[in-house]
Amino acid sequence: MPRPTDNPLLPRPRRSCLYVPGANARALEKAKSLPADALILDLEDAVAPEAKADAREAIRNAVGDRAYGAREVVIRANGLETEWGRDDLEMAASAGVDGVLVPKITRGKDVRAINRFLNDAGASPDLGLWVMVETPLAVLNIKKIAAASAKTRLTGFVMGTNDLAKELNAVPTPDRLAFLFSLSAALAAARAYGLVAIDGVYNDISNDAGLSAECGQGRLLGFDGKTLIHPSQIETANRIFSPSDAELGHARAVVEAFALPENRGKGVIRLNGQMVELLHLEQAERLVAIDDAIKKLAS
Ligand code: COA
Ligand code: MG
Numbered sequence: 530m531p532r533p534t535d536n537p538l539l540p541r542p543r544r545s546c547l548y549v550p551g552a553n554a555r556a557l558e559k560a561k562s563l564p565a566d567a568l569i570l571d572l573e574d575a576v577a578p579e580a581k582a583d584a585r586e587a588i589r590n591a592v593g594d595r596a597y598g599a600r601e602v603v604i605r606a607n608g609l610e611t612e613w614g615r616d617d618l619e620m621a622a623s624a625g626v627d628g629v630l631v632p633k634i635t636r637g638k639d640v641r642a643i644n645r646f647l648n649d650a651g652a653s654p655d656l657g658l659w660v661m662v663e664t665p666l667a668v669l670n671i672k673k674i675a676a677a678s679a680k681t682r683l684t685g686f687v688m689g690t691n692d693l694a695k696e697l698n699a700v701p702t703p704d705r706l707a708f709l710f711s712l713s714a715a716l717a718a719a720r721a722y723g724l725v726a727i728d729g730v731y732n733d734i735s736n737d738a739g740l741s742a743e744c745g746q747g748r749l750l751g752f753d754g755k756t757l758i759h760p761s762q763i764e765t766a767n768r769i770f771s772p773s774d775a776e777l778g779h780a781r782a783v784v785e786a787f788a789l790p791e792n793r794g795k796g797v798i799r800l801n802g803q804m805v806e807l808l809h810l811e812q813a814e815r816l817v818a819i820d821d822a823i824k825k826l827a828s
Contacts, residue, residue, distance in 0.1 A: 663689025690729030
C-alpha cells in the first residue's frame, strides 16, 4: 500500500491543519484563500445531526472543483458506528481528496474495518487515513493502532484533546499536565511506525499568547503541527512549526560539514565546539527538506 502522505523524501508541511465545518458555506469558501497547510473539512463534531446530509453534499461540491489548490484536503467523517459514517466514508472515498480522518477509534481492529470499508467503496490507494486519538482506550491501545498501518492506508494521528478532557474527566490547564501522557504516548507510537502526528486544538480563539505557548509545547513534544479552529490561528501555527532561521543555519552547516572531503566516511565530527553525529545529519537533512517544502507551498 503506498504511503502517500508519509514519504520522508518529500515531507509535506502540516504546521497548520484548520477544521472547516462542512455546514458553514462561508467557511468552506473562505478556506480557499487561507494559508493553512491542511484543511480538515468536518462532518463530525462541528456539524449538528440535522445538518449532516447537507454538509456532506456541500463538501462533495466544494472539493469537486479542486479550488483548494496545494493545500492538503482531509475529510473528517463520522464514525462507522454512527448513522452517518457509511455515507460520509463513501463520499470521501470518491471525492478526490488527500485523506480521511476518522474519530473515536479505540483499537487496531477499528482501523482495519475502516480500511476495508474504504477499499470496498473503491477508494484510490493514494487516499490516506488519519485517525483521532481522543479516547482513553485509544491511548492505552496506541501501539496496536499504530501497528495497523503496516497493512492499511493509515498514515497519521490527530489528537482530540477536547474529547480526551471529557473522557478522562481531566481539567485543562495551560501546561496541559493532564494530557502529557496521552500526547507523548501517541507521539511515540506515531514515530515508531512512521506516522504523521498533529496536536489538538486550542479553544481560546482570542488568546494569541496562549496559542503560541501551546504550539511551542506541541513542537517541543515532536508534533508536526497543530489542528486549528479559526483562521486567526493559522499564522501563529505556521510560524512556530516552521524551522527557525537559527535551526536552518545550523542544519545547513551540518550538511556542509559532513560533505567536506576530510569528513567523508566519518560517523562523528566536531562543529562549532559541538559533537555532531550522522544521526544529526539525518535530522538536518529533514529540516532542510521541510523548509524547501514550505517554500514550495508558499510559491
Ligand atoms: N474555517 C474557515 N473559515 C472560518 C472558520 C474556519 N474554521 N472559522 C471562521 N471562519 C471564517 C468565517 O466564516 C468568517 O468569514 P467571512 O470573513 O467570510 O465572514 C471569518 O472567518 C471570521 O469568522 P468569525 O466571525 O471570527 O468566526 P465566528 O465567531 O463566526 O465563528 C467559530 C467562531 C468557533 C464558531 C468558528 O470559527 C468555527 O466553527 N470553527 C471551527 C470549529 C470546528 O470545526 N470544531 C470541530 C473541531 S474541534
Ligand atoms: Mg471530537
